[in-house]
Amino acid sequence: MGVVMGTPLELEDPEVIGKELTDADLPWVVIVWNDPINLMSYVAFVFQKLFGYSKEKANRLMRDVHEKGRAVVATGTRTEAERDVNRLHSYGLWATMEHDK
Amino acid sequence: MVRFRSRKPFRARSNGSFRVDLPDETRQVILNLAESLEELVALDVPDTKRLFPTAYPDDPERDAGYQIFARDQLVAQRIKAAETIRATVDKTTLTQEEFSTWLGAVNDARLVLGTRLDVSEEDELDLSEPDFELHLLYHQLGVVLHHMVEAIAGTLPDKGFDPDRGPG
Numbered sequence: 001m002g003v004v005m006g007t008p009l010e011l012e013d014p015e016v017i018g019k020e021l022t023d024a025d026l027p028w029v030v031i032v033w034n035d036p037i038n039l040m041s042y043v044a045f046v047f048q049k050l051f052g053y054s055k056e057k058a059n060r061l062m063r064d065v066h067e068k069g070r071a072v073v074a075t076g077t078r079t080e081a082e083r084d085v086n087r088l089h090s091y092g093l094w095a096t097m098e099h100d101k
Numbered sequence: 102m103v104r105f106r107s108r109k110p111f112r113a114r115s116n117g118s119f120r121v122d123l124p125d126e127t128r129q130v131i132l133n134l135a136e137s138l139e140e141l142v143a144l145d146v147p148d149t150k151r152l153f154p155t156a157y158p159d160d161p162e163r164d165a166g167y168q169i170f171a172r173d174q175l176v177a178q179r180i181k182a183a184e185t186i187r188a189t190v191d192k193t194t195l196t197q198e199e200f201s202t203w204l205g206a207v208n209d210a211r212l213v214l215g216t217r218l219d220v221s222e223e224d225e226l227d228l229s230e231p232d233f234e235l236h237l238l239y240h241q242l243g244v245v246l247h248h249m250v251e252a253i254a255g256t257l258p259d260k261g262f263d264p265d266r267g268p269g
Contacts, residue, residue, distance in 0.1 A: 036222040037151070037215035039243060041250045042208060048257050055259045085156045086171055090178055092151070092208045096158050 028081035030074040033094045034065050046091045047073060050084070075100070103127050103241035110245075111200070111252035119200040119252060121193055130238075131203065131245075132190045134210040139183035141213065142176045151212040152179070182206045197256075204249045207242055214239045 032043070040062055047058035051074060064071035073095075074084045081097040088095035107122040114120060121128075141149050153172055157164040185202045189195060195203065218224075218235055226236055 035151070036220055036224070037212055038208070039246055039250065041254070042246060045250050045254045045257070048254070048259075052258075055254075055257075082156065082167065086167075086174075089154055089156070089171060089175060091205065092212050094151070094154050095156075096154070097156055098159060 027075045027100045028078050028097050029072045029100045030076075030081050030084045030088070030095060030097050031070050032061075032065050032073050032088060033096065034069045035094045038093065040066060043093065046088070046093055050087050050091070103130050103238065103245060105244075105248075109252070110248050113252050113256045114194075117197050117256075119195045119197065121195055121200075121203075125191075127245075128190050131207060132186050134242075135179075135183040135186040135206040138179050138206065138209055138213065142179045148213050148217045151216050152209060178205075179209065182209075197253075200249070200253065204246070204253065207246050207249065211239060211242045211246065214242070 043065060044055075044058045044062040047053050047061050048055060051058075053061070061071045061073055073088075074081065076084070078097075078099075085095045085097050104124050104127055106124055110122050112120045112122075138149075142152065153168070153175055155164050156167040156171070182202050182205060185199055186206055189199050189203075192199075214235060215224075218232055218239060220236075220239065224236065224239070226240060227233065230236060
């Protein structure tokens with residue numbers, strides 16, 4: 001499945017690009033889905049807290065989740081993505097992962 | 102009953118702790134909810150499904166592997182949260198970790214209540230509704246959570262640049 005939100009966010013990170021060249025497991029994408037319960041401010045807070053994103057980026061991703069129904073919030077190896085999904089679950093966010101075929 | 106006596110019931114302090122200014126009855130609501138969650142997560146009930154999401158929606162086999170460790174961990178997290186809240190329910194100063202636990206418990210309670218009430222994004226209070234009191238609690242918890250997020254969000258470093266863009 002393609003990334004619907006445009007360019008995968010983390011692929012511009014030089015460190016991730018370096019890993020991509022050597023790691024056949026890449027990329028897995030971590031997706032956060034819209035749900036009617038979680039507060040928008042809470043979702044943005046979790047993105048900032050867990051991923052160290054700036055307030056601006058966390059808010060942009062939160063708005064994508066809210067308006068488009070989902071957003072890719074991180075990419076990485078399967079292990080990295082699973083760790084991120086698990087951290088998001090521990091914060092009560094509806095996160096899934098899929099291989100970005 | 103959730104009540105407030107201050108416009109800012111939660112405040113971050115410069116030493117990293119948080120001041121909690123809530124009436125006892127509101128503290129008791131938070132504790133009761135955390136203890137209800139502690140019991141509910143031990144059962145496999147539909148109301149808690151949002152606390153244990155699927156990681157691999159397209160791959161049941163891998164998801165089963167994920168759930169083996171994740172479910173236990175997510176249950177243990179809620180049991181530990183109830184213990185923390187029992188121990189700190191009367192405190193007016195919480196450490197950052199304790200405050201995060203309160204925050205998580207309030208969010209979890211909203212998730213379970215919202216699931217039970219099958220709320221929509223535009224859920225509005227309706228006095229004629231049979232579940233009015235639960236809807237009211239759901240909305241009040243939203244206000245508590247809003248105040249908590251406001252207090253803690255200000256303590257996060259805002260680097261001013263995006264990690265995926267680099268400085269500037």
